[in-house]
Amino acid sequence: MMFIHPAVVLDLSANGVGIIHTLARKGIDVYAFDTEGPYSKGKSRLARCAVCPCPLTQEEELLSFLIQTSESLDHKPVLYAGADDYVVFISKYRRELSSYYLFLYPDHSTIMDLLDKKRTYELAVQHHVPTAKTFFIEDEQQLDEAIAQLEFPCILKPVFGHEFRKHVNKKAIHIENADMLKEVYPAYRAFGELIIQEIIPGDNQCFYKIATFFDENMRLLALFTLQKNHQFPVQFGTGAHIVSRRIPELVEEGLPLLKALNLKGIGMIEYKKDPRDGRYKLIEINPRFWLTHSLTGASGVDFAYFYYLHLTGHHPAPSLQQTDGVQWIYLVRYFLTFLEKRKNGGMSVKDFLDGFRGKKVFALLALDDPMPFIRSTLSHLKNAWKKNRRSE
Template sequence: MNDKHAAVVLDLSANGLGIIKRLAERNIEIYAFDTEKSYRIGKTKLATCSPCPSPLTEEKELLDVLITLGKKQKHKPVLYTGADDYVIFISKYRKELSNYFLFLFPDHDVIEQVLDKQRAYNLALKHNIPCPKTFIIKNEDDMKTAIETLEFPCILKPVLGHEFRKIINKKAILIQTAEQLQAEYPTYQQAGDLIVQEIIPGDNSCFYKVATFFDENMNLLAQFSLQKNHQFPAQFGTGAHIVSKTVPELFDICLPFFKAIHLKGVAMAEFKKDPRDGVYKFIEINPRFWLTHSLTGAAGIDFVYLYYLSMTEQQPIPHLVQKDGVKWIYLVRYYLTYLTKRKQEGMTLRDFLSGFKGEKEWALFSLRDPMPFVRSAYSHLVNAWKNKRKEK
């Protein structure tokens, strides 16, 4: 392997740390950046870490930081990210950054489409992909149509989740009644545009993800699918305990779709299987490495390494067959989800402990540097305690 190129990772969440861990196993030199709060929790001995300006509010300053680093490198570093803020930033300044870094993203208009939930749903429907009933409310008539069509409870989701969560740290808002929707929609709308959507029945295990890596010429270099077991928060959240699982039907849906929209680079789509009709229904697309991507390495398809090889023109062999049954566990989130489900859904301690059986990939823990795991667990537990006090 030619490892003369360093790697630069923009993101020190569990997502970015998963990228760093995989690269460190290959003894690749790594530089990692994130904004101050994320840097304090996620900084790791496995990389040269620094806080950086915000990609949302300090674009020019962040660009200067990266270009300064790039100019010091003998060979162009490979640029990675696991967060939408940085995806938008890199895409926006791709011309300037490509002079100093190696990376592969879809065209900017494709990125804007798939990160905008309203446009992404329209795109999916255009390609005959089933979706949950979804409404945009711009006036009283739209509100009336949504109320008459939807069954309650339903959910509010931000159109641009990465921007909405900077103001209101929620992935979705549960709406129990039509009266609540009418009362709360204007308040949440102040934080960003929203869609109103039906809730597809079924527990966390009905969620599936499909990931792909297409090269510049839309040749498929990697594919992977997984099933959620638990997520955090338990109702509307991100993965806490998942398992690698080949789902051919979803490859049949996603591969033609991604090719049609030229979704090159690394991307992931989420679906929920509707128990009412057995149909997989589209939830969202992320044009980047996703939270649980580190499972791919344990399951025999290392997206992080394949991306490095491809960007440095080392012609990786396509990896299209995965090992099923490998678990990915974000320990503190899995524990907090268990506490919630123990009360609401009857999840027992035995159920919780059985989740550790078999081959595993830990989301954060690394014997080479356990401190990001310790800091993240502490932060999650403190926040859970504060939220519990607020509820009293």
């Protein structure tokens, strides 16, 4: 098959590199851009990479940059985004960008709702979807009222995670008791609105995801479910070791919600299964490609490739059946997770090695594109060493 449309990928984290690997190995020309920091760590030899203006602080410059990039190409490129900042930017300027790029997103209001954890919680309540017990705090009185109803430990989370992580590189803050909450809340509140949630019990294997690709008319083109085995950091982290698994009850839970939200394009819901009542509790919804999406290709439902085929008029047949038991491994994070869990007996050397059995795909490790893996590994190990030094 000949591919005349190039692809433009905004993001050079592991998420974006996964998109690059998928498309480039199919023979598609890929151009990849990110801001200076991620670019230096994620530059890939399988794409033509460069630094681009920041979507948060240089909107006009980024818009001009993308228009000029498209005008320099012979055919309209397919536009991919691997991070929330780029999704918001593309959605905000969709009218201007649609003349130069091919992409598919839900309504802008839907995207903003899903990036707002407060609004996502309200949507979950509206659609009768179980969630963790959640508190929204506007002042000190409401903080005291929440403390009276909370069970500790609990977690403190930003309402807008993609903006909060520009200042604090944490998905959530573990709160041991009421005194700690009162002490740290004002400091973290300076970086954005916060919510307080109960901690749903259960280990990393209680986390599940359902991912979908709906076309413009909400026809389901691709479906995928997975289970998390390990994450890094262990308490509140992102995927380190994931397995593809067909979970019919998760599909029954997730599909109606995604349809009700009219989430066309790529969508993903993360749940945690609560061992107290056996119910799947909603964690978050993302209107974009997610970190472990490259697992879908190895499992027979290639989301990044399907997205390209559909937008370039190749009309792929729906792919709703996946191969079970394929593992996705972010090697350095998996290793650091093992070191962390081994301290309290939660993981043995045998457990770690058993994680490599069977069919697998690596997040970054690639003989035809070694530098993203090398740079990411060195960066993770350096950060882990610094953290250990501070705790000594």
